[in-house]
Amino acid sequence: MRRLFDWLHARSGYRAGLSHLLDEPLPAGTGWLFTLGSVLLFLLAAQLLTGAFLTLYYAPTPDHAWESVRFITREARFGWLVRGIHYFGASFIVVAAVLHLLRVVAFGSFKPPRELTWLTGVALLLLILAFALTGYLLPWDQRAYWATVVTINIASLAPVVGHALATLAGGGREVGALTLTRWYAAHVIFLPALLAALVVVHLFLMRRHGISGPVRPRSGGARPFYPYQAARDVTVVLVVAAALVTLAWRGVPALEAPADPADATYIPRPEWYFLGLFQLLKYLPGRFEVVGAIVIPGLALLALALLPWIDRGSGRDPRSRRRTLTGVGLAVIALVALTAAGWRDRPASAGERWTPRQIAGAVWQARAGCERCHSEAGLADPVGVASLQRSPAWLASHVVDPEVIGPGVRQPPRVNQREVEAIVTYVRRLAAGDPPPPVSESDRAFALLFARYCVGCHRFHGDGGTEGPDLSRVGAKRDAPWLLRWIAEPEDVDPNASMPSFESRLAPEELDLVARYLAARK
Amino acid sequence: MTAGMAHHGGRRRALAAFVGTAVAGLAGALGAVLGAFAAPVRREAGKGWLRAAGLSDLEPGTPFAASVSVAIDDGWRRTRVPQTVFLVWDGAGGIRAMSATCTHLGCRVAWDAATKRLRCPCHGGVYDAEGRVTGGPPPSPLASVEARIVTDAASQDEVLVRL
Numbered sequence: 001m002r003r004l005f006d007w008l009h010a011r012s013g014y015r016a017g018l019s020h021l022l023d024e025p026l027p028a029g030t031g032w033l034f035t036l037g038s039v040l041l042f043l044l045a046a047q048l049l050t051g052a053f054l055t056l057y058y059a060p061t062p063d064h065a066w067e068s069v070r071f072i073t074r075e076a077r078f079g080w081l082v083r084g085i086h087y088f089g090a091s092f093i094v095v096a097a098v099l100h101l102l103r104v105v106a107f108g109s110f111k112p113p114r115e116l117t118w119l120t121g122v123a124l125l126l127l128i129l130a131f132a133l134t135g136y137l138l139p140w141d142q143r144a145y146w147a148t149v150v151t152i153n154i155a156s157l158a159p160v161v162g163h164a165l166a167t168l169a170g171g172g173r174e175v176g177a178l179t180l181t182r183w184y185a186a187h188v189i190f191l192p193a194l195l196a197a198l199v200v201v202h203l204f205l206m207r208r209h210g211i212s213g214p215v216r217p218r219s220g221g222a223r224p225f226y227p228y229q230a231a232r233d234v235t236v237v238l239v240v241a242a243a244l245v246t247l248a249w250r251g252v253p254a255l256e257a258p259a260d261p262a263d264a265t266y267i268p269r270p271e272w273y274f275l276g277l278f279q280l281l282k283y284l285p286g287r288f289e290v291v292g293a294i295v296i297p298g299l300a301l302l303a304l305a306l307l308p309w310i311d312r313g314s315g316r317d318p319r320s321r322r323r324t325l326t327g328v329g330l331a332v333i334a335l336v337a338l339t340a341a342g343w344r345d346r347p348a349s350a351g352e353r354w355t356p357r358q359i360a361g362a363v364w365q366a367r368a369g370c371e372r373c374h375s376e377a378g379l380a381d382p383v384g385v386a387s388l389q390r391s392p393a394w395l396a397s398h399v400v401d402p403e404v405i406g407p408g409v410r411q412p413p414r415v416n417q418r419e420v421e422a423i424v425t426y427v428r429r430l431a432a433g434d435p436p437p438p439v440s441e442s443d444r445a446f447a448l449l450f451a452r453y454c455v456g457c458h459r460f461h462g463d464g465g466t467e468g469p470d471l472s473r474v475g476a477k478r479d480a481p482w483l484l485r486w487i488a489e490p491e492d493v494d495p496n497a498s499m500p501s502f503e504s505r506l507a508p509e510e511l512d513l514v515a516r517y518l519a520a521r522k
Numbered sequence: 523m524t525a526g527m528a529h530h531g532g533r534r535r536a537l538a539a540f541v542g543t544a545v546a547g548l549a550g551a552l553g554a555v556l557g558a559f560a561a562p563v564r565r566e567a568g569k570g571w572l573r574a575a576g577l578s579d580l581e582p583g584t585p586f587a588a589s590v591s592v593a594i595d596d597g598w599r600r601t602r603v604p605q606t607v608f609l610v611w612d613g614a615g616g617i618r619a620m621s622a623t624c625t626h627l628g629c630r631v632a633w634d635a636a637t638k639r640l641r642c643p644c645h646g647g648v649y650d651a652e653g654r655v656t657g658g659p660p661p662s663p664l665a666s667v668e669a670r671i672v673t674d675a676a677s678q679d680e681v682l683v684r685l
Contacts (some may be wrong), residue, residue, distance in 0.1 A: 046552070053556050057597065064598065071598030077558045227537035234544045241548060376570050379591045381600060 004360055022226035027213030029220075034211060035109075035239045036100040038233035040242055043093045043370060044199070046244070048192065056140065061186035062177050065140035065228050066258040073252065084248025090132050092244060094273045097125050105307065108316030115308040117205040122305045124198050128189060129273075131493050132185040136427040140180065145259035146268035148183075154281075155289045155328055163185035170518050174261070213314045259393055265466060267461075275342030280343075333418075354429070354437055355463035359444060360419075360451035361426025362436050368399070368413035368423065384430035395424045401445065418452045425463070446517040449510055453502065468499060473521055480519035527672050546554040570684070574609060574619070577671060577679035580615030585651055586641060587622065594685050606630060607667050607683055608640070610651060619669035619683045620653045640664070 002115035009015045015204040026034075057076055059068040072079040101121065104110055109119035137148045152175060156166035171178030190359075223229070277297060284292035303310065318325055366381065373379040383454050388508065390398070399420050401412045415423065430436070439447070451462060464470075474483070480494075490497035490513055574588040585608040594601050607623040608631075622630050629644035639656065640649040648657035653664035668684040 045586065049556060053559055057561055059598065066600040075563055075598075077561060077563065079559060081555055082559050227534060227541050230541045231537040237548070238544055332630050378573060380602065381593060511563050 012060065014416055018291070022230070023226070024207065024211075024225040025222035026211050026225055026229055027217065028224055029214035029218035030211055032216075032222075032236070033103050034213075034229065035233045035236040036096060036103055036205075039236055040093065040096050040100055041199075042237045042240070044195070046085060046241075047089045047093065048084050050089065051188070052413070053082055053087060054353070055188060060138070060141055061182055062180055065138060065180065065298055066255065069139045070255055070311065073255070080251070081245070081248050082349075084252050085244055088244055088247040089250045089416065090168060092240065094130055096240075097128055101125065102328075104191055106325070107212060107215055108318075108321060110308045111313075111316060114209050114310070117202060117209065119305060120198055120202040120205065120302070124195070124202060126301075127195050127198065131187060131191055131195075132271060134191065137183050138187065138400045139179065139255055140259045141256040142259055142266050144286070145256075145261065146266050147177060147222050147270050148179065148268070148269050148362065152179075153194055154293045157293045159290070159294070176229045176261070203382070212316070215318065219414065254434065258431075262392065265464070267462070269346050271349075272339070272343065274356040275346070276338035279338045279342035279345065280282055310518065349439045353461045354434075354439070354448035355425070355461045356450040357422045357425045357455055357463055358429045359426075359439055359447035360435070361422035361424070361429075362418045363444065363448060364415065365426055368419075370413070373402070383427055392424050392428065395427060396420050399423050418455070421455075424449045442513070442517060445513055449506070449514055457499070471518055471521070475521040478519065483518050484511060484515035487515060492508065526592070530577055538567055564565065571670075571682040572685065573667070574607060574681045574683045575614075577611065577681060580611040582611050583621070583651065584635070585610050586682075590683060590685060592596060605610070607669075607685070608633070608653075608664070609669065609681055609683075611681075615671065617669045617671050619663040619667040619681075621667055623665070625655075625662045625664065626658070631664070635684055 034338050035372070054072065057068055057072050057079070059065055061118070069083075074080075074085050076082075104118070133151060137144045152166050155169055156162045160166055167173065169182070171181075171182045269275075279287060279292075280292045280296065299447045307324070307328075313320070370383055371378070374381065374383045377380055399413065399415060403412060426436075446514055450458075454460075454471070455464045457465045459466065459470040460472055462472075478486075486497075486499075487506075488503040489501045490499040491501065506514070526571050534562075548678045555584065556649050557621065572590045572592065572619075574590050575586060579588075580586045586605055588609050589604050591602045591608055591626070592661070594603055608622055610620070624631050624642040624647050626642065626647050628646055629642050629643045631640045631647070631649065633636045634641050638651060640653070641647070642658065647655070647657040647660040649660070649664055655661075655663055670682055671679055672682055673679055
């Protein structure tokens, strides 16, 4: 065996290269805090590998992206694990990159002659965020689609170039097929190429100048990277890998319903590391939006990039750099506070609770007799198994008159418009992989009434119209008798009410049920 | 340096072994997972019973062309392809089903009521009502398909086939 390696070395000289990599001399006192670079390299490799293998199954078109991701999660062997590692790996990389950055700032490692290393590092951080952004769109579910619409809108806020930027990034005026292929190309080809180049430059510069090491030089000579620091690096990497697999085991957040560009009532929310920016925008509405979206982040990034020049002087001792460290510390606290506020404030995911429309849809779908054809032995796939390439509008037409799509079907089901909407919502939810949860009799009875009479104007658990108020917690403000009077005859309570009266449309016991159910929602 | 290394020689070797093992373990685990992931999923394509026709559609002894919608699982895509089978009922409880694909070169055969034969339009293959070859180039009888009669909830007799 050794002779084989001797032969290889005689022809390639690989041992010199290996020695250069592994025998890197590290200043005494280089300890655990310096493992973050290796952790980042490991995570990048993990993302690259899992990402590359995911492309074996992923289809980057609006018609099939969602199904291909569902296939990966449910059917491909270990698909849940590969996707889980990739999904949580993204969050881990952001955290590791920020920690690595903070370590560098704390130790003043960016001071001369390492300013260029610092700049490439900042560029790498931005690249990582770009990866996260482009990757978020790829599942093409509601969450991915509408978050991207927000991103493009923010890009368009940039002065002068905003519109051009948004059009270039979006592949057109709307987020659609061209956006998806473009962001997929970025995520899989352009960004990785840029990343590889920048990482090589960053590592080259790092080796050229050597690891900065502890702030105050320690006694003892330099030690080789391998195996001493390598052992520390590997230990931390093992812990991180275990954490990653554990999270992947517990499951990636479920795919929401397939993207529906026509559903403007969906409330988008970004991945957690953008929540801070999202929250900031809430404090700066209207004309000041550009301040929160472009100006503040832009200035912060500029300050970050220019830190080696803002924090002048070649002394690395923290005690002589109090102003810089305080500034950075305050920025970190602000970011953490904004992110925490954004987390608390985040809208209830439409993908969490089953809405009345979905619950009612289950009932109405069963009554509509779809199983005549939609069953294992029938003409078409069972409900819930059928692929969802079709838009909600197509599904609705099909429910109303199946004969148009499937000639030979005898009678269309007897359904009205509200029932059609509910059935379509239910079918899409089912196809997302969520079996219907057990619902109580009162939940079901309420859902049947709400989905027919109220959902057009009122939201409940994230679904519904916006003309009237959200009723998810109306019981905290109104009691049952008030609600009963109001629903029956709003103008008796408030002459200026624009809500229609329901006294003649609902039976007394139905009015009573709705009022009591809503009063209990606190 | 040499003296220090001799002193730490044992520790150095242990750490090196740890690093080597850990890296090999991580690489091996990742490789195994990705390798399994890359292997195509072998699907037992839903070999279920599909409804072909109602018994009332059939005449005893006469092959009836029934169209069945078969689900094809193609990765994340599920498509339905219509296929034709011929059903032959004996008038009592016996039912047989045959593929409509000619065993010569794969064209679809059709029932010729006048001569009581199944004929292939491509190269003149001829089969009888049982699927046996009576003329032309086909090398073997029409493939048979599993079939059975069931009575559904509404007391209708249905013919199911398994493709």
